[in-house]
Amino acid sequence: MSSWYRPDPLTRDLIHLINARRHDHGDSELAIEVLQALLEQDREHDVLTVLAALDEEMAEWLFDLLAEAACSVLIESDHDDEPAYAIFGAIELPLQANLAAPLGLKIHPEKTAELLRECLHVPPGTVVTVEPRLLTDTTLDFLTLQQLHEHLSCMAGSQRRQPITARLHPPVESTAFLLFELIGASDSSLPESIPDKEREALLQGLVAQCPEIALAPNMLEVPVYAAYGMFDAQNAVRLHRLADETAAVWHDLDPPVRSRAIVHLHTQCGNGVYMPVWTDLFDPDLPEDHGPIWTSPDVWVFTADLPIEWPGEMLTNRLLAEGCTRFENHIVEAPEN
Structure with a gap:
C-alpha cells in the first residue's frame, strides 16, 4: 500500500494562503504570521523552494x-493601544x-540614529537604533532571514541591542549597508523617498x-527592509563567486x-x-553531442526588481x-507554472 505524505500544518497554511491569493481573497496579515512562524523554525529554504515554483505575480x-x-x-502590549x-x-x-585593510566602517550609533531621525522624518515616540558598523555584502551573505527576524524580535521584546554579526568581511562590490531599527513605529512601512536636501545631509553626516x-x-538609495539588503548582497557575492570559479576553470584549460x-x-x-544562473564551457572542436567540458553548480539569485539580462551582463563584465572574450548569454525559458 502506498503511503501518502500529509504536509505539516504550517506548510498547509502557506498553500491555502497562496491559493486564496490566486482567487483574490488572500490575507496578507495572516500570510506574514505564517511566514514568521516558518522563519522561527528555520525553514527559510522551504519558503524559497515554494517561491521558485510560483508564477511571477x-x-x-x-x-x-x-x-x-x-x-x-x-x-x-498588555494595553489596548494603537498597534x-x-x-x-x-x-x-x-x-x-x-579601501585599505583592515576595514573600519565604524559609525557612531547615537549620532547616526539622530541623523536618521531628522533625515527620514521619524515621528516622535519611535526609537531609532543603529548597527555600530556598516556591513559589507560578503558580511550580509552569511546571514539568514531567520537571523534577521530573531534579532528584530529580541529588539521588539525590549532586549538590549546586540550587533547582528561579530566579523566584517571585505566587500566584492564598493557598497556597504547601514542597518537600523525603528522601535514603536505606528505601521510596518519605511519611507519610500528621501528629499534631495535630506539625502545630501544624511550622506554628509x-x-x-x-x-x-x-x-x-545620487547613489544613496531609499531605506528598505534589511532582507532586501541581504538579498542584494547575496546576489553580488554569489555571482562574483560564480565568475571566479568559471574564470579559474577557464584559466586551467590547456592553452x-x-x-x-x-x-x-x-x-x-x-x-x-528567484531563479538559477549557471555557466558551462564548450570546446567547439568536440562533436556537438559531446556536451560541455565543464558545468558550474546552479547559483540562485533574487531578481524581483532587476532586468532578466542583469546576471548575464554582470558575469560578462x-x-x-x-581576459575571456568568447562567451554567449542564454536566457532559458522555464515551463509555465
Missing part, C-alpha cells in the same frame, strides 16, 4: 511578504575605491563619521583549448523573481576582466 507577492515578515514585528511595530531597515551606501563612504548623494573555449552563461528566467 504570486512570486512577487510572496517575495515582498517574506521580506516584511522577516523585518517587521508587531510589538506585544506598534519594530522594523529592521537598511540603506545601501557607496564606498570609496581601493555619515561621511563625517566614516571617511570610507563615498560622497555621492589551445582555452583559446577556443566558449563560455555559456545561462539564466533560467522562471518567474523573474567579470569574465572580460579576466
